[in-house]
Amino acid sequence: MVGVLGLCAVLAVIPLLVILATLVVKGAGSINLDFFTRLPVPAGETGGGVAHAIVGTLMIVGGACLLGLPVGIAAGIFAAEWPASRLAIASRFIADVLNGTPSIVVGVFAWTWVVARQGHFSGFAGSVALAVLMIPMVMRTTEEMIKLVPHSLREAALALGFPRWKTSLVVMVRTCLPGIVTGSLLAVARIAGETAPLLFTALGSQYMNFDLRQPMAALPLVVFTYATGPYEEWHRLAWATALVLIIVVLILSLAARFATRRRFDASR
Amino acid sequence: MPLADRALRLTTERLTARYGSVVGIRDVSLGFTANQVHALIGPSGCGKTTFLRCLNRMHEETPGGVAEGVVRLDGDDVYAPQVDLRMLRRRVGMVFQRPTVFPTMSIQENVAAGLRFNGKLGKAEVARKVGKALEAAGLWEEVKDRLRTSPTALSGGQQQRLCIARTIAPEPEVVLLDEPTSSLDPQGTQRIEELLFQLKQRFTIIIVTHNMQQAARVSDTTSFFYLGDLVESGPTRDLFTTPKEARTEAYVTGRFG
Numbered sequence: 001m002v003g004v005l006g007l008c009a010v011l012a013v014i015p016l017l018v019i020l021a022t023l024v025v026k027g028a029g030s031i032n033l034d035f036f037t038r039l040p041v042p043a044g045e046t047g048g049g050v051a052h053a054i055v056g057t058l059m060i061v062g063g064a065c066l067l068g069l070p071v072g073i074a075a076g077i078f079a080a081e082w083p084a085s086r087l088a089i090a091s092r093f094i095a096d097v098l099n100g101t102p103s104i105v106v107g108v109f110a111w112t113w114v115v116a117r118q119g120h121f122s123g124f125a126g127s128v129a130l131a132v133l134m135i136p137m138v139m140r141t142t143e144e145m146i147k148l149v150p151h152s153l154r155e156a157a158l159a160l161g162f163p164r165w166k167t168s169l170v171v172m173v174r175t176c177l178p179g180i181v182t183g184s185l186l187a188v189a190r191i192a193g194e195t196a197p198l199l200f201t202a203l204g205s206q207y208m209n210f211d212l213r214q215p216m217a218a219l220p221l222v223v224f225t226y227a228t229g230p231y232e233e234w235h236r237l238a239w240a241t242a243l244v245l246i247i248v249v250l251i252l253s254l255a256a257r258f259a260t261r262r263r264f265d266a267s268r
Numbered sequence: 269m270p271l272a273d274r275a276l277r278l279t280t281e282r283l284t285a286r287y288g289s290v291v292g293i294r295d296v297s298l299g300f301t302a303n304q305v306h307a308l309i310g311p312s313g314c315g316k317t318t319f320l321r322c323l324n325r326m327h328e329e330t331p332g333g334v335a336e337g338v339v340r341l342d343g344d345d346v347y348a349p350q351v352d353l354r355m356l357r358r359r360v361g362m363v364f365q366r367p368t369v370f371p372t373m374s375i376q377e378n379v380a381a382g383l384r385f386n387g388k389l390g391k392a393e394v395a396r397k398v399g400k401a402l403e404a405a406g407l408w409e410e411v412k413d414r415l416r417t418s419p420t421a422l423s424g425g426q427q428q429r430l431c432i433a434r435t436i437a438p439e440p441e442v443v444l445l446d447e448p449t450s451s452l453d454p455q456g457t458q459r460i461e462e463l464l465f466q467l468k469q470r471f472t473i474i475i476v477t478h479n480m481q482q483a484a485r486v487s488d489t490t491s492f493f494y495l496g497d498l499v500e501s502g503p504t505r506d507l508f509t510t511p512k513e514a515r516t517e518a519y520v521t522g523r524f525g
Contacts, residue, residue, distance in 0.1 A: 153368055153370065156370070160435070161356075
């Protein structure tokens with residue numbers, strides 16, 4: 001019994017290890033300072049980097065956070081504070097459905113809402129798509145984290161004469177803030193690697209661009225473009241970009257771990 | 269001083285409390301004299317805590333919680349529509365079964381939590397009130413050098429005394445205690461029982477307890493609840509030695525509950 005379970009545990013991590021090993025073997029060799037600081041060179045030439053995509057990913061994901069985190073966290077607080085209200089029940093159900101929706105569907109909708117209306121692709125449209133993916137995740141984790149705070153703390157605050165909003169923010173949310181931060185970081189890590197919704201929205205670009213109103217490159221888009229391209233040099237860059245992407249996600253996950261650890265230290 | 273000579277601080281008239289359609293307590297009329305310790309005893313689920321929670325209107329924070337009847341604090345109807353819940357709960361403080369320290373606040377901030385209403389208190393004034401409350405709760409000597417540290421490192425008994433300090437810091441008139449020692453060891457329990465003797469100089473104290481010995485030790489009057497009814501109420505000594513009701517006698521002699 002133990003043997004079978006242990007074997008399954010090993011099987012579960014093997015794909016991850018294989019992916020990591022492959023990325024390191026194929027990609028690590030191409031990672032150097034140029035890779036982070038330079039722009040792509042014309043097809044056929046060697047060298048060049050993905051600085052434009054690093055900037056693009058940071059801006060698109062940053063925009064998604066500005067749009068998605070406040071809405072997701074606020075919605076989570078609402079669902080936790082009025083758990084039996086019709087609005088909470090409905091939004092919880094819809095959030096769960098959205099969480100399971102393929103991201104490409106969200107991309108198509110972002111295309112109709114933003115790209116089609118504005119008449120051109122833009123980094124902002126990408127942010128909207130990613131924010132829509134992010135909101136249900138952040139909402140549900142925020143709600144679950146608040147629910148983990150002992151009910152007795154809420155009662156203690158109310159019995160001290162705290163108004164409801166203050167009880168909610170100063171006691172409930174404050175107590176589980178590390179958990180909310182963790183959930184948010186995991187949501188960021190999750191959307192940072194999304195490719196499909198960006199194909200219809202941010203589109204991708206060969207140039208350095210700091211303007212969210214223009215089409216914008218992003219790391220997953222670079223992987224997609226280069227990996228499907230015909231040149232050996234592009235494939236090399238795709239592997240390296242994929243490695244960078246997975247490292248970024250890994251760092252975010254570790255940061256989330258760190259935030260959780262601090263919570264346990266504080267409550268000891 | 270005979271009981272009749274003391275002012276009634278808190279009274280209830282035909283107080284009935286429900287959870288949805290389930291009745292928690294029925295038609296309870298009781299009076300609590302100022303500056304005494306009043307114990308509420310009875311088996312689990314007989315309405316002691318429900319009754320207590322009606323006195324500062326915490327009962328209505330429970331889903332489905334509804335109360336009917338009258339509760340008067342110094343003559344004012346607690347359930348009148350114009351009553352400000354925040355003011356009421358400042359006047360009627362509450363300590364819970366388990367310590368409920370706020371883990372993200374320091375010891376100092378915990379005690380000050382109920383003081384920051386009007387935001388007009390100066391820092392020195394807050395510090396003075398915090399010190400006074402911690403003194404009164406018998407905790408000052410133990411925490412005076414670590415006021416800015418986390419309260420979660422304190423023992424259960426210390427945490428409960430911290431909660432008492434937090435409750436009395438805004439200087440309420442009435443302090444409600446809901447089985448405050450049920451999660452504590454004998455030493456912690458003893459500290460809190462001793463504390464009640466001092467606290468009643470300043471406050472009117474109503475304590476729910478499972479422990480009949482505790483009621484006998486700490487209280488001036490005792491009220492016995494059974495299945496949502498108030499069976500008998502009176503001076504503690506009389507209730508334990510010469511109960512009028514057969515049910516009271518059966519309970520205090522340990523035949524059930």
